[in-house]
Amino acid sequence: MFNSLLFTVMLVVFLGILSQWLSWRIKLPAIVVMSVAGIIVGPVLGIINPEQEFGDMYGPIISMAVAIILFEGSLQLDLREIRDLGKPVFRIVTFGAFIAWILGSLTAHYVAGLSLPVAFVIGGLFIVTGPTVILPLLRQAKLKPRPAKILKWEGIIVDPIGVLLALFAFEIILFFTDESVTLQTLLLFFGAAAFATLLGWGCGRGMGWMFKKGYIPEFLKSPVLFAVVLLCFTLADEVMHETGLLSVTAMGMTLANMHIASMENMRHFKENISVLFISTIFIMLTASIQIETFTEIINPAIIGYVLLMIFIVRPLSIWLSTIRTDLSWQEKTLVGWIAPRGIVALTVSGYFASVLFETGFEDARLLTALTFALVFATVCVHGFSIGWVARKLKLANDSKPGIIVVGGNLFTRELVRALKEMEIPALLVDSSWKKVMKARQGGLSTFHGEILSEQTEYTLDMTPYETIVAGTESDAYNALICSTFTPSMGAKNLFQVASERELASSDEKLTHTVGGRILFNQTATLQNLISQLENGYVFRKTLLTDQYSYDQFKKEIDAEDTIVGVLKAAGHFEPFALDTEIAVQAGDTVVRVSSASREKEKIHQKSKKALRKNGDA
Template sequence: MVDSILFNIMLVGALGIFSQWIAWRFHLPAIVVMSIIGLLVGPVFGLIHPEEVFGGLFDPFVSIAVAIILFEGSLNLDFREIKGLGRPVGRIVTIGAFLAWLLGSLSAHYVAGLSWGVAFVIGGLFIVTGPTVILPLLRQAKLKPRPAKILKWEGIIVDPLGALLAVFAFEIIKFLKVEEATSTALLIFFLGSLFATLFGFLCGRGIGWMFEKGYVPEFLKSPVVFAVVIMCFTVADEITHETGLLAVTAMGITLANMHISSIDDMRHFKENISVLLISTIFIMLTASLSVDTLLEIFHWQILAFVLLMLFVVRPLSIWLSTIGTDLSWQEKTLVGWIAPRGIVALTVASYFASVLLDAGFEDAKILMSLTFALVFATVVVHGFSIRWTAEKLGLASEGQPGVVIVGGSTFSTALSKTLTELKIPVLVTDSSWQRLITTRKAGVPFYRGEILSEQTEYHLDLTPYEYMLAATELDSYNALVCTTFVPEIGRNNLFQLSLRNDRGDDLEELVHTIGGRVAFKEGATWESLNRKVESGYVFRKTNITQQYTFDKYLDESDEEIIMLFLKKPSGSLEFFAHDSQTRAEAGDVIVSLMPPSKEFNRIREKLEKQRNGDKNGKTKDE
């Protein structure tokens, strides 16, 4: 072990991002990978001990990181998003949270053997799911919009409520058990919570007002928000412990619903920071656990408590709280099953373990073991089962990764029909009914609306689509569309048509910095592709095999053929682009656009081979 703080910061950060990469590369739940790596480098092999190395900086760093993560999550809570879901979400975060607290506390007392006081504190804490765990799972699982929105809203809103419930339970315990405690302490707690909510709201309104009036330049907007989030959390938390999370949540929701034009830039910045912080904090927390804590997890009482929380408390609280709502039984089942606990549970449990022990509750010494057992069990079980469960219940996005084609035209319609034949989900979007006329006649899925409009986010579910092709008549608009969707789709999966320099718009220099990858080959512009389709060019699907290799396919091709994309055996797509050396392998299907004469000659050659084969067969038989 190296005691250097700088070395430990480097190692923790590197391991966190490496965990994220491993999870992405092998399609694993990121939190599961981070937890395993943290345990390996911490209690198992003893390579790092973050709590010892960072000392007094450990708890403040974790607290601020959790505040930033929670703010980033709440920044996505636009009330327009839950149109039609307000009643079930409201029930789940109120009645459902209360039932989960009550049932969890009873389980902690009667099954885990905790005293009533400690049981009610930990029961309040265990209602949290939170953005640190639920958002990465939702990105991986690709659920349908309704259950995904419910889980997201519940996780972000209940996260600070769980910490507050634990504090509230502790204040009640002190009032009932400790002689010097008075009703004044309870009053201070409630006033502190009210102040935190109001302070967060005012911080959000203040920042939004300054941005709208132009008092903050663009380059300072994200740093200003970053600094105010830390200030908002710290001030509220210093006044009343654990209310800082409530303050930053109120601030994020306020900003999200002011509909500021630059909110997306802040959201993407915070999202990038949150990924780094989630990775770092999970490694730090799991690496800080002791071997004794891990061994204590296997006690039968702790295991029984975890099973009860998984299979009874959570499902029962969701089903009871959503009686009378329009949620289907499939949605209730999925939401009732998925409730992973994460960073907030671990950090707050660590705080209460010490304060409860100081208050004379000896049974609080098992809180860290109990909490980590529930966190690790829910993260692993729910991380690996969410996609499978959603598919069985019909709540997962169906089919293979799809393609969004922006811009209605003859070429877009023909390409979308070819994608449909290959059973690849496709959606053609355009703001003009006239440009969508061929698409509508072909029966291809379409959306009439401006893809860049903020309203589109709430009317159009883009979850099933992993690729986007900007294929409109305007090169600048294609570049703008691709640039806008980089954070959601990723630059590798964003494509735009070849630029047309004949109009004097010299955009070649911008291709490397904005927009998407230039699709197909040089000269495959909007005009040329539509002209070819209208003159009779056809889309041809060619299977590459061990015998008919990609090199042989290239030898038989000429300059008139435009290779469009490959379909891999896994169902993924790989578009041909200027900046890539795409090669097909055995099992791939190449889709290309070729002249009708070429297709006719191929069909004629195939028929001649079949006739010759039949003649040879007859000769042999004779």
């Protein structure tokens, strides 16, 4: 009943996105969940086999998806990001890649039993990690910026380098084994690689120039860019197979370093497309694996090869290539441990397995099993361990989720002070040096700069912070801050303080469609809050217990008090917003702005009542 190509497409897409959501809910690596899902519906249950059902379209679909994913990843390679990491990154993607190639090839020959020609081809391919596996892991692990940047840059840059090394090894094999292949053929290989690089650079510069000059309208920028990416990839790939990956990487890096303002909006759109492609392609690849492959994987030689690649080859290549760099031993250890292989290794190894077998190398039939064993082992081992290893090496941001408060007025300063007292990481950000100095003199953590500036992205480490509170005197600026950070932080984590004009406005739709969530209550405007603090109001914290509930607390506080938020028993702080009701339980601490004099009067009245009771007794 469901034996149709439409059903296969639906199931692949649905399972891919379901795997992403499930991994988010149960805190498991997404690539692990996707791999397991693909294996279950493919070789285990036999529900689908995308490679057979897609037929001749299977290869081109995979190739185009990989091209888009690699291009989207290379758009993040702004050279300003690694100003302090240029040396180790360069060493890892050059010397480190070369060392990994040699050691991996020798391991494949002496341990897995492959012939030297086949071993050097697959050894070059297996140095790749790639954005399809690295970026999802980095999103989940929340590493500190330095190791995260190194892993991201290596994963994206080494992808095409690994493929080129494999192609180079294959051309050398043909040069020595096939009399029809001459030195001119080898020169053609280097020419094709140079052409692919120049083509990518030219397409990137051309698109950047057209964007800057306004020759492409905003609504067509993303579609045109996608079309040019596919054009760039296909032209290079037609000249020489697999050089298209190098071309799209060069194009993405070129655009990333032209610093075009409108690229930021398109980048978020392409990130969403990339997640969709990664999810579906992983399901397609794992669901297409033959059941016989699993019997080959349990070969002791293959298991030994995988273990040596994980525990010896990768760490050794990183440690040797980063000698005399400023990387700490903890950073070297983490980078040397994390190297999951992904889509590029699976797809390109299939191509080399077929061409090597046709050339006469019988042992090339083992490449599929060898590749899948390494991919699945590294995906699982590194996916499950990255967070634990990072925490042990103190390279993970395992502190409480922090809050960035934008604005240097009295209310924002007192809010940051209250958060600091609750041991919540809080940072006050303002472009006014005078306001920043006033907060800094009060012992608060501050950052002087424009939060919306592109430069701030490279000077302010925002990794520890998951929430932004926009509390400046300008409604439009607050809304712009929240709208700008919506793609990266999520709308539920962006808040802005209301103003008199905003709450009095009859156009309520503006509040719901532009900017962040409005804080506190209908009377708690920024002007009122500042006025209250100037007149003796203070931030107060009340611990709720089984005997003293939230309902009882709300009955006893004054009508003019403002509930700011709740410090949950788990340790994170949730601001109180108009559009939601926080679930408050015993053990939580409610934070409010309250009158100091009235609070003293309440305490005095309670004391008098207690004394009268004792006197009566």
